[in-house]
Amino acid sequence: MVICPVCDAEIEVDEDGLEEEQTLTCDECGADLRVVSVEPEVDLEPLDEEDEDDEATDLDEEDDEDETWK
Numbered sequence: 908m909v910i911c912p913v914c915d916a917e918i919e920v921d922e923d924g925l926e927e928e929q930t931l932t933c934d935e936c937g938a939d940l941r942v943v944s945v946e947p948e949v950d951l952e953p954l955d956e957e958d959e960d961d962e963a964t965d966l967d968e969e970d971d972e973d974e975t976w977k
């Protein structure tokens with residue numbers, strides 16, 4: 908049993924089976940959580956979805972003009 912850092916709900920999970928970098932989902936608030944450490948006790952942190960910078964990939968299409976006939 909571990910505690911969700913977002914909503915403080917108890918998440919039913921076998922602590923002995925947890926590994927670092929494993930991800931869990933809180934049943935209460937639906938948050939995606941990452942196991943940052945398992946010793947001396949299980950430590951979870953919420954995955955920050957706002958860090959994704961998908962918009963930057965839109966600039967990759969600048970090279971289209973190179974495909975004109977030569």
Ligand SMILES: [Zn+2]
Nearest residue numbers: 911914933936
């Ligand atoms: Zn939660």
